[in-house]
Amino acid sequence: MIKAIVTDIEGTTSSISFVKEVLFPYAAREFPAFLAAHWDEPAIREQVMAAAQESGLQLNDPVSASALFQQWIAEDRKATPLKTLQGMIWKHGYQNGDYTAHLYPDTAAALRQWKAQGLDLYVYSSGSIAAQKLFFGFSDDGDLTALFSGYFDTTSGHKQETRSYHNIQQAIGLPATRLLFLSDVEAELDAAADAGYHTIRLDREGSQGESKHTVVSAFNEIELPK
Known part of the structure; x- marks a missing residue:
């Protein structure tokens, strides 16, 4: 049983369309401002460092990090650092009533x-x-x-x-x-x-x-x- x-x-x-047509574009749009505003926070730095290790790239500033995450979103990559940061961004959207x-x-x-x-x-x-x-x-x-x-x-x-x-x-x-x-x-x-x-x-x-x-x-x- x-x-x-x-x-x-x-x-x-x-x-699937809700994720692809609402959540993914929302995160992509918000990524640059989100990383710039929270760049020095330990939780953000941890995910950026993990993304740098996974990609082999130097992510020394919000602009370079945002570019990588935007690329991963376009590729529909199942990378844990991306998913974690997307979740943080989506939290604001849910709590703000931007969507259900x-x-x-x-x-x-x-x-x-x-x-x-x-x-x-x-x-x-x-x-x-x-x-x-x-x-x-x-x-x-x-x-x-x-x-x-x-x-x-x-x-x-x-x-x-x-x-x-x-x-x-x-x-x-x-x-x-x-x-x-x-x-x-x-x-x-x-x-x-x-x-x-x-x-x-x-x-x-x-x-x-x-x-x-x-x-x-x-x-x-x-x-x-x-």
């Missing part, structure tokens, strides 16, 4: 139902844990953070690597056979299945083609594996 559900965000609980996080209409009701059934809920996304908490804290359906028992990001490993799912399983403390992973990306589901998870693919638009995994178009179509 499934004891916990681990869900992706983009394309699964929420539209998009959820598919079936998402919140399904999450609440699973929680009421005694299932533990977790998030695994390439966005930072801080960004995930903001996303569900300022969603179209209000603050949903109380529904979740934990969050995982690229510090647990990349989403298409089996080792990442072993790391998450160990952190949750349940056998992999008691875990269900939800995603819209076949390679992520393959990695989770290789780690022993049950898997279901969300095909929200009905256009992703065949899959070796169970496929549904909405959360309310999900039948939990026995």
